[in-house]
Amino acid sequence: xAPVTKVNGINIDQxxxxxxxxxxxxxxxxxxxxATNKWVSGxxxxxxxxxxxxxxxxxxxxxxxSFDLDEPEVLLGTxxxxxxxxxLLVALSGCITxxxxxxxxxxxxxxxxxxxxxxGDIDLRGFLGMSQEVPVGFQEIRVYFKIxxxxxxxxxEELVRMGEKYSxxxxxxxxxxxxxxxxxx
Amino acid sequence: xAPVTKVNGINIDQxxxxxxxxxxxxxxxxxxxxATNKWVSGxxxxxxxxxxxxxxxxxxxxxxxSFDLDEPEVLLGTxxxxxxxxxLLVALSGCITxxxxxxxxxxxxxxxxxxxxxxGDIDLRGFLGMSQEVPVGFQEIRVYFKIxxxxxxxxxEELVRMGEKYSxxxxxxxxxxxxxxxxxx
Numbered sequence: 001x002a003p004v005t006k007v008n009g010i011n012i013d014q015x016x017x018x019x020x021x022x023x024x025x026x027x028x029x030x031x032x033x034x035a036t037n038k039w040v041s042g043x044x045x046x047x048x049x050x051x052x053x054x055x056x057x058x059x060x061x062x063x064x065x066s067f068d069l070d071e072p073e074v075l076l077g078t079x080x081x082x083x084x085x086x087x088l089l090v091a092l093s094g095c096i097t098x099x100x101x102x103x104x105x106x107x108x109x110x111x112x113x114x115x116x117x118x119x120g121d122i123d124l125r126g127f128l129g130m131s132q133e134v135p136v137g138f139q140e141i142r143v144y145f146k147i148x149x150x151x152x153x154x155x156x157e158e159l160v161r162m163g164e165k166y167s168x169x170x171x172x173x174x175x176x177x178x179x180x181x182x183x184x185x
Numbered sequence: 186x187a188p189v190t191k192v193n194g195i196n197i198d199q200x201x202x203x204x205x206x207x208x209x210x211x212x213x214x215x216x217x218x219x220a221t222n223k224w225v226s227g228x229x230x231x232x233x234x235x236x237x238x239x240x241x242x243x244x245x246x247x248x249x250x251s252f253d254l255d256e257p258e259v260l261l262g263t264x265x266x267x268x269x270x271x272x273l274l275v276a277l278s279g280c281i282t283x284x285x286x287x288x289x290x291x292x293x294x295x296x297x298x299x300x301x302x303x304x305g306d307i308d309l310r311g312f313l314g315m316s317q318e319v320p321v322g323f324q325e326i327r328v329y330f331k332i333x334x335x336x337x338x339x340x341x342e343e344l345v346r347m348g349e350k351y352s353x354x355x356x357x358x359x360x361x362x363x364x365x366x367x368x369x370x
Contacts, residue, residue, distance in 0.1 A: 036301065098254070118221070129351055
């Protein structure tokens with residue numbers, strides 16, 4: 001076996017062979033991700049992630065992982081979990097970080113470290129249905145990245161722009177993504 | 186002390202007094218939620234949630250909670266965490282569930298149980314920058330709710346519609362939410 005070429009912990013042989021494969025068989029690029037949720041009590045619920053679809057088949061190989069969601073007491077909860085909008089920021093944080101790392105790897109730019117912080121504004125009157133003029137969701141999300149690497153500030157800036165441009169979670173939030181919510185009887 | 190009135194585990198006295206307070210002092214409705222992230226290796230990073238702002242002050246009372254984010258091996262990862270787009274579905278799941286429960290509580294509708302499932306479609310060619318025509322984020326997210334309660338199907342349908350309308354995460358995803366990503370030097 002040939003030695004595996006890794007940059008930033010990313011197997012770039014696998015990365016480039018994946019790109020070649022998807023050029024030939026674009027249907028293999030179609031993935032489906034999933035979660036389930038069960039209400040516990042009050043603002044406390046528990047989500048579970050296990051299976052996903054792709055590439056080209058159902059993948060049931062992972063063990064299930066569960067997450068508790070709740071609100072702090074001042075927001076009517078029992079503080080038995082991180083709240084949903086905080087999980088959204090967790091999602092965003094991992095997504096931009098991974099995107100920066102993968103795109104740096106593809107350019108063979110080694111990174112020593114990445115740290116980032118995320119903050120979003122919410123007006124509680126939206127959730128409470130007190131005003132049609134107040135947005136219900138995050139009004140704005142601000143993201144700050146520090147990159148430790150032997151590259152210029154311009155190259156770091158370019159990596160941050162790629163992280164923003166190619167991050168699935170960022171694009172889901174920034175764009176009009178349809179969410180259909182149905183009742184099952 | 187008067188006994189606390191709870192419906193679905195929600196303290197509705199606190200809920201209604203919060204609404205009255207926010208009518209008088211709308212600035213107390215302004216909340217800020219946060220996360221930080223530190224890259225580990227490859228597609229593996231670790232996010233931490235602790236402080237938030239609101240109502241009217243910094244809240245540093247919660248213990249920090251950390252979350253591992255990674256990708257399965259078939260997606261270039263080491264499978265040491267749930268992936269970012271799955272965390273987005275976790276966020277969505279808790280948010281709509283809590284919104285349904287709180288709005289049902291405000292209407293004094295008791296619920297026995299809520300279960301839900303979430304699925305979203307992603308085309309990997311977007312993330313990989315292979316085509317400008319392929320969306321990078323979720324193309325669509327489908328959500329299915331089951332509600333166990335002694336109410337009519339019409340009332341369940343109405344609760345699901347409220348869950349959709351007043352959920353902060355749903356609105357963040359469905360609408361054009363600005364995300365500013367900056368490099369810190």
